[in-house]
Amino acid sequence: MAISRRVKNTLKGASWVRRMFEVGDELKQVYGEENVYDFSIGNPDLEPPASLKKALRELAENPIAGMHRYMPNNGYSETRRAIAEYIKEESGLPFTENHLVMTVGAAGGLNVVFKALLDEGDEVIVPSPYFMEFKFYIDNNGGEIRLVETNDDFSLNLAEIEKAIGAKTKAILINSPNNPTGVVYSHDSLEKLGALLERKSREFGRTIYLVSDEAYRRIVYDRVKLPIFFQYHPHTIRVTSHSKDLSLPGERIGYVAVSPLCEDADELVSALVFANRILGFVNAPALMQRLVAPLQRNSVHVQEYEEKRDLFYNALVSFGYHIVKPQGAFYLFPKALIDDDLAFVQELQSKRILTVPGRGFGKPGYFRIAYAVERKKIEAALPGFKEIADKYRSQR
Ligand SMILES: Cc1ncc(COP(=O)(O)O)c(C=O)c1O
Numbered sequence: 001m002a003i004s005r006r007v008k009n010t011l012k013g014a015s016w017v018r019r020m021f022e023v024g025d026e027l028k029q030v031y032g033e034e035n036v037y038d039f040s041i042g043n044p045d046l047e048p049p050a051s052l053k054k055a056l057r058e059l060a061e062n063p064i065a066g067m068h069r070y071m072p073n074n075g076y077s078e079t080r081r082a083i084a085e086y087i088k089e090e091s092g093l094p095f096t097e098n099h100l101v102m103t104v105g106a107a108g109g110l111n112v113v114f115k116a117l118l119d120e121g122d123e124v125i126v127p128s129p130y131f132m133e134f135k136f137y138i139d140n141n142g143g144e145i146r147l148v149e150t151n152d153d154f155s156l157n158l159a160e161i162e163k164a165i166g167a168k169t170k171a172i173l174i175n176s177p178n179n180p181t182g183v184v185y186s187h188d189s190l191e192k193l194g195a196l197l198e199r200k201s202r203e204f205g206r207t208i209y210l211v212s213d214e215a216y217r218r219i220v221y222d223r224v225k226l227p228i229f230f231q232y233h234p235h236t237i238r239v240t241s242h243s244k245d246l247s248l249p250g251e252r253i254g255y256v257a258v259s260p261l262c263e264d265a266d267e268l269v270s271a272l273v274f275a276n277r278i279l280g281f282v283n284a285p286a287l288m289q290r291l292v293a294p295l296q297r298n299s300v301h302v303q304e305y306e307e308k309r310d311l312f313y314n315a316l317v318s319f320g321y322h323i324v325k326p327q328g329a330f331y332l333f334p335k336a337l338i339d340d341d342l343a344f345v346q347e348l349q350s351k352r353i354l355t356v357p358g359r360g361f362g363k364p365g366y367f368r369i370a371y372a373v374e375r376k377k378i379e380a381a382l383p384g385f386k387e388i389a390d391k392y393r394s395q396r
């Protein structure tokens with residue numbers, strides 16, 4: 001056997017998102033791209049801000065000497081400084097460029113954080129449903145994922161989190177706004193979480209870190225103000241990227257920020273920089289670091305996503321689907337109308353609608369719709385969703 005058993009076993013359970021994306025490709029070949037309604041993958045459809053394209057052109061026309069060379073593994077000082085200023089203002093904490101490491105997207109950032117934090121067998125608590133790649137990022141770096149159920153409305157279940165914390169717990173990974181549910185965790189629940197982590201850290205004589213995956217941090221609706229994780233727990237590490245807020249997922253640019261209040265912050269940052277180097281990222285893409293530095297307060301036109309959420313959510317609810325209304329990200333996570341989420345997703349495929357079964361996020365019985373697509377695709381798919389809803393209503 002050419003490949004490791006570990007990878008072989010993982011490949012068997014290949015990503016449901018990717019699998020559905022591939023089914024989509026087959027359908028598109030048969031029916032034509034315009035007749036397939038693909039809500040399988042969260043690939044932002046909005047273009048990056050015009051100012052980014054302008055800066056790109058200016059840089060190409062007026063190149064800076066040495067701009068393609070190696071750099072320190074934590075990234076350009078000017079970029080880290082711009083981000084530190086932004087986070088300092090947002091959190092009221094004394095962030096400097098020394099608390100930041102530029103990374104290859106949030107995915108690269110999470111791997112770097114777990115490489116720096118985890119010893120073999122350390123546990124990372126993750127509320128479920130969850131973004132399945134987390135499992136691999138933790139496993140890559142010697143840790144073990146410990147899933148905890150959320151409440152029916154997908155809010156944090158603090159009693160379950162408390163039960164899961166033990167002597168092996170090194171961190172809790174919280175993703176808000178959440179993929180796949182779109183839920184934004186409340187101020188109240190984070191305050192309780194912070195108090196719980198402090199109490200349990202004391203009880204076990206070991207710091208428990210809060211790792212916040214904020215990949216969707218700027219994609220929030222209903223004038224919701226995203227709570228700043230740094231304010232709830234001193235030992236907090238933010239991982240985020242510009243994949244969604246500036247629509248740059250292919251450019252692989254993100255960062256990790258370590259709270260100035262974090263235990264041994266300097267040592268932790270040194271470990272992150274080392275991990276960035278030896279995991280083979282070396283440094284985040286140079287060109288992108290320059291381009292995103294002045295755009296820390298910018299984002300794509302989030303209202304367009306909000307309008308799509310409203311259109312989709314209101315229509316599906318009127319057809320009889322049960323959905324927790326998302327306050328961020330660009331996903332809906334409705335209950336399937338039959339117990340078997342895979343069979344349900346296949347039913348939708350008969351209407352050329354592609355979604356992902358909830359089992360792909362640790363939550364069978366649900367399915368995920370990624371709606372970062374053209375509005376006309378959503379409008380065209382709605383009759384299919386209605387026909388399936390009507391079919392199951394008449395059978396009940
Ligand atoms: C919750 C979550 N975290 C991390 C990522 C990875 O983002 P990036 O493209 O910045 O690596 C994604 C991508 O979809 C995501 O949904």
